[in-house]
C-alpha cells in the first residue's frame with residue numbers, strides 16, 4: 064500500500080507550500096510528502112515577524128506548524144536544506160549538498176527575496192533585508208548596539224520595520240523614492256494622513272529621495288542621495304521591494320519571466336512541476352501578500368488530488384498595516400482616473416478619510432484611513448464589482464447609522480460564497496468558520512480564533528468573522544451579546560449595583576449566591592469588579608477582599624513578565640527633592656534594581672525588585688506608594704507654571720500636588736490620570752488625561768475624558784472656573800460621579816462617550832444640590848483610605864504570608880506509589 | 881511502574897491564605913501552592929504554560945481553578961490542564977496535610993527537569 068503512494072516534493076517550507084500541503088492532506092492520503100526548506104525553522108507566520116520585531120510576539124508565538132505536525136502527518140522535513148535544481152529526465156530533485164530524491168510531482172514554493180538595491184556599498188556590514196527570522200534577529204541585535212537606522216522603502220514592509228525599530232529604541236528615518244508613502248496601496252490624501260500619524264509615533268521621513276550609494280568603511284555610516292545630500296546612520300534596512308525567488312526554476316529550465324510562469328492550475332512549463340505563492344507569476348502578476356497564495360493553494364491542492372475545481376483567475380488584494388493606532392485599508396483601484404466617479408469624505412478633525420471609486424456605476428476600489436469599520440463590506444463589494452445603490456451608499460458613507468439593520472442586510476455575509484476566504488492571513492473560509500460555529504457550538508470570536516485560526520494574525524478580518532457569527536447564531540447571538548459582565552452572570556453592571564444597594568448585599572460571596580452566579584466562586588473578570596462595586600457602595604464597611612484583587616493591587620506593586628516587581632514612590636505633582644532622590648538611589652543600589660525609569664507620568668519607576676524584597680524596599684524608601692499598579696489616581700502631571708515659567712499664569716506645580724494629595728488612594732473603576740498646566744501652552748498635555756486642567760489669567764479650564772492609550776481621545780472642555788476651591792470641588796464631583804456610574808475597567812474616555820458630556824455637565828454643574836451630595840460622598844470615601852505600604856509593614860502576618868518565602872527542607876519520608 | 885515520591889515539608893496550613901497562592905522552593909524548583917475555599921491545597925510547578933512563561937503563584941483562585949496572573953489563562957488546579965480556548969498543561973504535585981503540617985511530593989523524575997508542557 065505504502066509503496067504505491069506517489070511521491071510529492073515541496074521545495075520551500077513557507078506559508079504557500081505548507082498551506083497547500085495542509086489542503087492536500089484534507090483531500091487525500093495518496094501522497095508521500097517530502098518538504099525541503101532553506102530556513103532552520105518549521106513553518107511560521109511570516110506576517111507576524113513585524114510583531115516579533117516590535118516585541119509583542121516571540122518566535123514561538125508565530126510557529127504555524129511545529130515539528131510534531133510534520134511527524135504526525137508522516138511528512139519528511141529537511142530544514143536547513145536548499146534545493147539546487149530539478150532534473151526532469153531522471154525525475155529527481157537535487158539539493159545543494161548533493162543529495163537527490165525521486166519525485167512524481169513537485170511544488171515549487173520558494174517565495175521571494177528582499178530586493179537589495181544594486182548600488183555601491185550595498186554589501187557593507189549593517190545592511191539587512193526584512194524577510195525571515197534571521198533578519199529579524201539581526202535587527203533586534205543591531206538596536207542594542209546602534210543608534211540610528213535608515214529604512215529604504217516606504218511601503219508596508221518598510222513602515223512596519225521602521226515602527227519596530229522605533230519600539231526598540233532606535234532613531235529611524237524612512238527614505239522613500241516617491242512623494243507618497245505606500246503609493247501602491249494608498250492615494251495621495253491617505254498617504255499624507257498616514258505620514259502625519261507615523262511622524263507623531265516617532266518615525267522620521269526623507270521623501271522623494273533616491274539612494275545612490277551606501278557610504279562608510281567596512282560598516283555602513285550613511286546614505287548618499289541623487290541630489291548630493293547625505294543621511295548619517297549606522298544601520299540600514301532595505302525594504303525597497305521583493306523579487307520572486309526563481310533560482311531553482313531557472314537552472315532547471317522552467318519558463319520564468321519576473322516570476323515562475325504558471326497557468327490557472329499553477330502548472331509550470333515543466334511536466335509534473337507546479338509553483339505556488341510569491342515565487343510564481345500568474346497572468347502577468349506576481350503577488351506579495353498572503354491572501355492570493357491561499358487561493359492558489361486551494362486550487363492547486365484540488366487539482367493535484369484530482370478534485371474538480373474552478374481555475375484560479377487572480378485575486379483582488381487588500382492591505383492592512385499592522386501598526387497600532389494606524390488604521391488604513393485599500394482594495395482594488397484607488398487612484399482616480401478620468402473613467403472614475405469619485406465619492407470621498409475627509410474629516411480633518413477626526414483624522415478620517417474615505418474614498419470609493421466607481422466605474423460605470425460599479426464599485427472599483429476604495430481607500431479608508433482612520434476608521435476602517437467598513438473595510439470588510441467594502442472589500443467584498445470591490446471584489447464583486449457591485450453596483451452602487453442608495454442602500455450601500457448610506458451604509459458606507461452615511462455615518463451615524465444607529466442599528467439600521469434593514470440596510471445592513473444588503474451587505475451581510477449571507478450572500479458570501481461558502482468557499483470564499485474570510486481570513487486571508489490564515490486561509491480560513493466562510494464555510495470553515497460556519498462549521499466551527501455550528502458543529503462545536505462556538506459563540507465568541509475568541510473561540511473561533513482558537514479553533515480555526517481566523518483573526519489570529521493581522522486582525523483585519525475580525526469584523527467579517529463577527530458578522531458571520533452574528534449571522535449563524537441569529538437570535539442566539541443577540542442574547543449572547545446582551546450578556547452580563549462575564550460568563551458567570553447574565554446581569555449587567557447597573558443591574559448588579561442596583562441589586563447590591565436594593566438587597567443590601569455585603570460580600571462578593573453574598574452577591575454571587577443571591578444573584579445566582581453560574582460559577583460559585585466567579586472568575587477573574589467578575590471578582591475584581593464586584594470588589595470594586597462593593598467598596599464604592601459601602602466605603603466604610605466593605606472589607607476589601609484581597610483574594611479578588613489582581614496581583615498588582617494585592618501586592619501593591621506591578622508584576623513584570625519575569626515575576627519581579629516594580630516600585631513607584633509617590634512624588635506629588637512630579638516634584639521631588641535631592642534628599643528623596645538620594646534615598647531612591649541608595650535603595651536601588653542596595654536591592655539591585657535592574658532599571659530606574661522616568662515614567663510617562665513624571666514619576667520614578669524602580670524596575671526588577673524581587674517580591675520578598677518589596678517590604679524592605681518600601682521601608683527604606685520611607686515614601687508613600689505611588690499607586691502605579693492600581694485602578695486609582697496614578698499621577699498628576701504638572702508643568703513648571705507661574706513659580707518659574709515666564710508664561711505661567713497659574714501655579715501648576717502647587718495645584719498638581721494639592722490635587723494628588725487630595726484624591727490619591729481612592730479606588731476608581733479604572734486607572735485615572737490628571738494634569739495641571741500653568742497656561743494654555745499646555746506643556747503637561749491636559750488633552751490626554753482623565754481630568755486635564757489648564758490655567759489662564761483669571762482662573763482654570765477643566766477638561767475631561769482624554770486618553771493617550773490604545774484608543775486615543777482628546778479631552779472635552781468641561782467648564783471654566785475662577786477660584787482654586789471651585790476647581791477642587793468640580794474635580795471631586797466629577798470623580799465621584801465616575802466612581803458611582805462607571806463600569807469596572809471603563810476609562811473616562813469611554814464613560815464620557817457612553818454617558819454623554821452634557822449629562823455629566825448637567826449633574827455636576829447645573830444641579831448644585833447634586834454636586835454637594837457627590838462631594839460629600841467623595842469626601843467620606845476619601846476619609847477611609849490608608850497608605851498601603853506602611854500598612855503591610857505594620858501587619859506582620861500579612862507581610863510574612865504574602866511576601867515571605869517558604870523553603871522545603873530535606874525530604875522526610877519516602878513512599879512507593 | 882514504580883515511582884519514588886519524596887515528600888518535602890512546606891510550612892503549616894496557616895502559611896496559606898484561602899483563595900491565594902504562594903511559591904515554595906524545593907531543591908531548586910519553584911512550586912506554586914494554592915489553597916481553595918473548600919480547604920484543599922494544590923501544588924503545581926510555578927511556571928505558566930503560556931509561551932512567555934511567568935509565575936503562577938500570584939494568580940487569582942476561583943473554585944479549583946487558577947487564573948494565571950500575567951495572561952489570564954485558566955488552569956485546573958487538580959490536573960494542571962489549561963482550559964479552552966488556550967492549551968497547555970502544568971505539572972502537578974501531591975500535597976499531604978498531616979496535623980496542620982504541609983508537605984509536597986516530588987517524584988524522582990523531577991530532578992531531570994522534565995518539561996511541564998505537552
Ligand SMILES: Cc1cc2nc3c(=O)[nH]c(=O)nc-3n(C[C@H](O)[C@H](O)[C@H](O)COP(=O)(O)OP(=O)(O)OC[C@H]3O[C@@H](n4cnc5c(N)ncnc54)[C@H](O)[C@@H]3O)c2cc1C
Nearest residue numbers: 075077078079100101109110145146173174340341352353
Ligand atoms: C515582515 C513581513 C510582513 C508581512 N506582512 C504581511 C501582511 O500583513 N499581509 C500579507 O498579506 N502579507 C504580508 N507579508 C508577505 C507574506 O509573508 C508573504 O506573502 C508570504 O510569506 C509568501 O509565502 P511564500 O510561501 O510564497 O513564501 P515564503 O513564506 O517566503 O516561503 C518560502 C520559503 O522557501 C524557502 N526557500 C527558498 N528557496 C529555497 C530552495 N531553493 N530550497 C529550499 N527552500 C527554499 C525560503 O527560505 C522560505 O522559507 C509580509 C512579509 C514580511 C516579510
Ligand code: SF4
Nearest residue numbers: 702708711741742746
Ligand atoms: S504650560 Fe504655560 S506655564 Fe506651564 S510650562 Fe508651559 S508655558 Fe509655562
Ligand code: FES
Nearest residue numbers: 486488520521522
Ligand atoms: S486576515 Fe489577517 S488575521 Fe485574518
